[in-house]
Amino acid sequence: MLSGVARDILIAFLFLAVFATLPFVLDGRYYTGQIVTIFFYAVVASQWNLVFGVAGIFSLAQMALFAFGAYATAMLGFYLDWSVWAAMPLAGLTTVLVSILIGLACLRLTGAYVALLTLSIAQVVYFLIVTDTDCFVMEGVRCRQFTGGAVGFSQFGDLGTRKAFRGDWLTANYFIVLALLIVSMLFTYVIVKSPMGLAFRALRDNPGYAISRGIGRFKYQLLVFGLSAFFTGIAGGLWASHFRAIGPNLLSLSLMLFVLATMVVGGVGRFWGPLVGAILLVGADEVMREFGEYRTLGLGLILAVFVVAMPQGIVGLLKAGAACLRRRLKETAG
Amino acid sequence: MDVLPYILVTAVTVGAMYSLATLGLSLVWGAMGMLNMAHGTMLTLGGYAAYSAVTTLGLPWYFGFVAAILLGALVGAILYYGLVRFMLRNPAFETNIIIATVGIAIALENLVLKIYGGQPLGQPVSLHGTLRLGVVPVQTQNILIVVMSVTIMVLVAWTLKTSRVGRAIRATAQNREAAQLMGVPIRKVYLKVLAISGALAGVSGVLLSSLTQLSPPLGNDPMLKAFIMCVVAGLGNLPGSVLAAFVLALVEACTQFYLGARWGFPVLLILVILALIWRPYGVFGRTQVTRL
Amino acid sequence: MSGETLLAVSDLASGYKGRDVLHGISFEVPEGSLITLIGPNGHGKSTLLRSISGLLRPRAGGIRLGERAIAGLPAEAIAALGVIQVPQGDMLFADMTVHENLTMGAYLERDRSVIRRRLDEVHAILPRLKERGRQLASTLSGGERRMVGIGRGLMAGGKLLMLDEPSLGLAPIVIDRVYEVIADLKASGRTILLVEENPMRAEDLSERVHLLDNGYIVWSGAGRELSERSELIETYLGG
Incomplete structure (x- = not known):
């Protein structure tokens, strides 16, 4: 039968063929929109999978990183009038920094402890946003908190597809998100098949042996934390740009x-x-x-x-x- | 300073409540290696059970505690029979059980939402009135909380130390295989530990909701705080986690007073993270030699 | 010494994660005898004891205690039937006192007077344990820990006592003392299954010795025979 890589390429082509034709076959915007959400979840889950599944780190902070990317993009657009296309890469990079910070705080521990701490961090951030009541900016008579508070952000810009494609904007967005999915999964694939991926798996399956062979646990775990954060942050920014509104529900337990x-x-x-x-x-x-x-x-x-x-x-x-x-x-x- | 006595009262009350929760969590972790993410929901269910017992069934107020204890223990037992016992064989138990209990927790929280609605309810199982302790007026409810918590903790400690069940639990926690070799029926021990921690959570829930209010997500944040108190002490260390509960409750009370209520949890978390960077096994934890 | 078979292991296969460590193991332990299993480390000795005790479920084969088949029973049931193991490395309850550790050994006994009596017997054989009764197990020396482990095993009463490497990690003079105790136990009629890497001390005590290599029993003979078969010792046990 087919070898591993050949089989994966075949599966990829099958998926792509289906995904590329779906918007033209589906009946109406609702279902197309739902497939877009599938793409988003798949991107975040695939990056989380790098941390959790491949490297074996029980982190529950991935959605916090996703939310950070979304908020960064929204806030850059809202406060500084940045175009989302400029904001997203920056959001991705800053999410990497945040992820490394979280890693520095939590990765000295192992197993379930990491889960607890990362979950706590995510919940604390959620808590802080929702309880933010200080007025940062006044919009007429309405008060807006720095973090958007419980209301969140809207009207910070979008992908520009409405202007460019008018009625077909959803299909255009669909393909943009699909492009992100393809790139991020390719990224994941390359990492998994690389020596780095092997090191991550070694640390997961047989930590003692891996460490004795010179694979520093802390260093490598920090690395995977940083790597997985980039596309997670961009996915967050793209989510914000696509839905044009975000709120603290991105950090909710039910979404996680x-x-x-x-x-x-x-x-x-x-x-x-x-x-x-x-x-x-x-x-x-x-x-x-x-x-x-x-x-x-x-x-x-x-x-x-x-x-x-x-x-x-x-x-x-x-x-x-x-x-x-x-x-x-x-x-x-x- | 004028505010210090008030801070102390809050700290002692909240600390007592948290130490009940940490006791349950530490017990389950120590005996089973399980991080029960549904613990917070057991707290919530306890609070609502008391509410129903008093409001719907019209029973006298102290029955609220009975209802909470019974429901908590029942949920603990169901967790064992319906979930834990199938998962013990899997070597990835430690990880899988967290995911499974997170799922159960959210499902149960939703059930509560469905049954009672999302509107906050008042906890009827509470005392009213104030007492004057020296210069400080203290709510009788606070005194009840502290007295109940301390009594229960002493009871649990005494049971663990002297009773046959208690010895079996301690033996299982300290060396599971040796306990098995001595004929300790560890599956029954797991069941009992989950039931006991459920009962403890139930009581904590009643006490907590009497200070705040009943709502479906009631137990979530307190559970996380209780967990990080356990972790900072060294998971499985029962007296350590009780001490950590009081110390961190004091820190939280001070922070909330001086910086505002919303900064309590964040400051707590930062302190715990710093403490864990300094001592990864917990401040009182023992470095464990892992056989690889 | 009745000589009847107390424990019979037949064609036992056992291991971890789908890989067998033990292959087709068969031997018997007659009542009142002392049987020794020797062999290099990592070749299955502990796996065998764990399988008998029920900590590990055998993949194939049978284990009989008297008339009763016990393979596959849960560990607590096997302990209740009188098969008592003093595990390798002691596995004491670190946060319990010596006294508490000993009483844990008698967990299955509900009658306080019986527990009291057994405690007195154990104290008679191992007087140090009485002195150190209130001391935490984690603060004891290696030799003392070993004694607590053996004492704990004795507290269970039991029909068959299994000792996994009782001389492990101890100074020679302490090993002497341990084997004095074992000899006394044998003299009082106990049935003992002993596992050791090096058989030197056990030779004279054992009715029978089985040599385990790579999960197979490669040689069996009387204890005294072993000293005559020095080539065996050199090949398998590194002299």
């Missing part, structure tokens, strides 16, 4: 849970996991819209059930199934 679930359901540490997971979860979410208020409850239960019953995720399950099939074929043939 959603993205975490895409990673877990897809398969932690698997390359195609985040994309598969995002597709499945947004799909499931669509179905659960029927149930209204039980949506979050259902989501929580799905996550719990998956972790218990299928910790290797869908992709892991598929791989195991394929291996089993291959063995059976060999047995009947041989």
